[in-house]
Amino acid sequence: MLSDNAVVLADVIVQKVLAPLLTPVISLVLFFVAFALLRMLVSLLVTVLGLVNKLPVVGTVNRWLGWTAGGIASLLDIYLVLCVLWALIVITGGNLTMLNDTVMSSSLYYKVFNVFNPFL
Numbered sequence: 001m002l003s004d005n006a007v008v009l010a011d012v013i014v015q016k017v018l019a020p021l022l023t024p025v026i027s028l029v030l031f032f033v034a035f036a037l038l039r040m041l042v043s044l045l046v047t048v049l050g051l052v053n054k055l056p057v058v059g060t061v062n063r064w065l066g067w068t069a070g071g072i073a074s075l076l077d078i079y080l081v082l083c084v085l086w087a088l089i090v091i092t093g094g095n096l097t098m099l100n101d102t103v104m105s106s107s108l109y110y111k112v113f114n115v116f117n118p119f120l
Contacts, residue, residue: 024091031087034118035080042076049073082113 049069085104094100104110 027090028087031083035083038076038080038083042073042080045069045076046073078109079113079116082109085110086113086117 046069049065049072085099088096088099089101089104092099094102097103
């Protein structure tokens with residue numbers, strides 16, 4: 001009988017105490033690992049696309065390649081900023097008046113980010 005209660009007690013401790021503590025920590029660590037990998041990807045992409053601009057291409061084509069490289073790099077930077085904002089919302093539990101899902105849902109970028117959120 002004592003062993004049955006111990007199993008139930010252990011299950012309750014895991015469900016009520018450990019899971020709420022460990023789940024945000026694991027999510028936070030995964031977020032920072034994904035953030036670091038995405039930031040390295042952005043740096044690599046900017047470097048590669050910067051090398052493309054050194055090709056001896058005639059004026060307009062080279063300019064368009066520069067615009068494309070800058071646009072892709074800026075979209076990835078915006079995505080990374082939205083990842084940080086999302087992490088802050090999750091960490092604070094949406095309790096900040098200026099930074100919660102209700103306020104951020106009015107942003108077009110945040111709506112698109114929620115569709116492509118890798119953490120959900």
